[in-house]
Amino acid sequence: MAKFSKSNVPQFSVDVYQNEYLPEGGREVNAVVTVTSTGGGTVGPGVTSPSGFGAGQAPDAAVAIMVDCSGSMDYPPTKMRNARDATAAAIDTLRDGVHFAVIGGTHVAKEVYPGDGRLAVAGPGTRQEARNALRKLAASGGTAIGTWLQLADRLLSSADVAIRHGILLTDGRNEHEAPGDLKAALDACAGRFTCDARGVGTDWEVKEVTGIASALLGTADIVADPSGLAEDFQHMMEEAMGKEVADVALRLWTPMDTEIAFVKQVAPTVEELTGRRTEAGPRAGDYPTGSWGDESRDYHVCVRVPAAGVGQEMLAARVSLVIPSAEGSPQTLAQGLVRAVWTDDMAASTTINPQVAHYTGQAELAQVIQEGLNARKAGDDDGATAKLGRAVQLADALGNEDTSKLLSKVVDVVDVAAGTVRLKKRVEDADEMTLETRSTKTVRVKK
Known part of the structure; x- marks a missing residue:
């Protein structure tokens, strides 16, 4: 601590x-x-915080990047290449002095850089070495995310730093360990480091990825098109470098x-x-x-x-x-x-306080989206229509435009104010998964 x-x-x-x-x-x-x-502080390579915490000091942080290297990352082959490029972009965003490591995740976790159970310290030389080591990232094997998190915890805990953070990328389901093993790993890691989790493509399980981020107080999102990974990884690392x-x-x-x-x-x-x-x-x-x-x-x-x-x-x-x-x-x-x-x-x-009313509605919005999507998957069209109709009504009333746009890809809106919708006959997997993953994102109340 x-x-x-x-x-x-x-x-x-x-x-x-x-x-x-x-x-x-x-x-x-x-x-x-x-x-x-x-x-x-200010983020970016070689920049330390100009104010308050860390001013004039080496950054007090450690980061572990966990990259899915299971066999499915080779389908298509561009997915693995995009993952390498994204990891390189994240490494380039590290501030000088930050401790870091790269982990390759399959049914076991392997140290890709620097190895030997240690962390590297970011600088021009180690960034280049890490980029070179990314060539070792090759797709083969299965998926056991709990082992990735356990290795990240061991590496991060070796640094005497204030901020410990993980970035985790997966493209598939956690099929090579029992659900209880992943939960045990999350319980062990909770409070020891935070972790942002990303699912790439559409073959992963939303509840697994969002569950990882929730347990470790990080963010979760979908990157449906692997070509968007580099920008997303860079943004995640910038956010991590801003934590003080x-x-x-x-x-x-x-x-x-x-x-x-x-x-x-x-x-x-x-x-x-x-x-x-x-x-x-x-x-x-x-x-x-x-x-x-x-x-x-x-x-x-x-x-x-x-x-x-x-x-x-x-x-x-x-x-x-x-x-x-x-x-x-x-x-x-x-x-x-x-x-x-x-x-x-x-x-x-x-009288209901406006802030309380707004966020009570936002919490209901997240809940009815999840319930509506669950009903849709279970074949309960009437239940899905009712819940997603209520979601359309709430999103509009709350001014949550992003969620309204995502809902419109899953249902045809007949009457926004009344919450009257029809389920679309064909829905792209990426659209449904994006709605599910981002269902808990809210808009701030106008004070």
């Missing part, structure tokens, strides 16, 4: 958006917590007789965090948020409070951003308060 001193942490802020008013006897308090981090602080937790403290109903990240993607709580002292729990650069994210927090009478008020929850510190006790980066006030003013108590 990385530790930080007060002088090298970007500035964090916490803003709470809620309607604190409850009717007499009301118990459920909803709030959207916006967390913003500023003061991040790891192990950030959202800490929620609640008073006696109060409980947390749920915690969800709701922007930039929907991510359920409730079950990831770790206890952090009396009536406090930590929810992991991963690594941060210059960015802002939104979280929906629902708290159940004891029923109370008109005129009473209470602190429902205290929200803090915390990280481990060199001194031992966690360092608090920012705080916000969630309040509850009981009133007999019906207009006040029934």
Whole structure:
């Protein structure tokens, strides 16, 4: 676990958006917590952070790139070539001083560069050596992603750095290890490094790739056309190079007789965090948020409070951003308060905060897309039509134009406002998989 001193942490802020008013006897308090981090670094080869964390120092990061080298990567042969080019583009984006390794993944994991159980340190010479080593990437064998992640963990943990990050590319299903083996690997790696996962082509399993990214607090996406891999890998590495602080937790403290109903990240993607709580002292729990650069994210927090009478008020929850510190006790980066006030003013108590309403709709949108696609695969056309119709209605109402475009490739829209649609008779695999993979991406509420 990385530790930080007060002088090298970007500035964090916490803003709470809620309607604190409850009717007499009301118990459920909803709030959207916006967390913003500023003061991040500049990305690119040979560039160190100009501000705050790492200024004038070698970058405090390690990256492992895991490339699928199973036999299917040779069909067509351009897929493997595109994967090599994409890995080279990612390596070229590394900042000088970043530790890195390249792993070839089949039914076993192999060190492609630098080898001998170690990490290389990025510089002009090692970047060229790594590009040369990419010629060793050849397609053969099966797919056992858990072994790739375990090797990445061993390599990344050998570096005394703050940020540990993985990039994983696969083109097929995880057929050469039991599902339990992959889950065990993810459980072992969770909290040790973050990982972005990409599926190339259309022969991979969406739930496997999104499950990897979710467990390791990274991003997931489809690259349907292998020719787009280099641009995507470069962008992923730029994002990774912009991270400056790891192990950030959202800490929620609640008073006696109060409980947390749920915690969800709701922007930039929907991510359920409730079950990831770790206890952090009396009536406090930590929810992991991963690594941060210059960015802002939104979280929906629902708290159940004891029923109370008109005129009473209470602190429902205290929200803090915390990280481990060199001194031992966690360092608090920012705080916000969630309040509850009981009133007999019906207009006040029934008004839904715009941020809460927006993200409640976004979470429902992600859910009905998944349910609709599952129903379609199961042959339940009526169920699929109803769910995807509701998705079309929600996406339009929420202003989620990207999701609306993806839905239009799966259904013919008859009436947007009413959510009336017809399932398309023919749907390209890439279009359905793109909708499923990106179903949790949200748009920010206009504040």
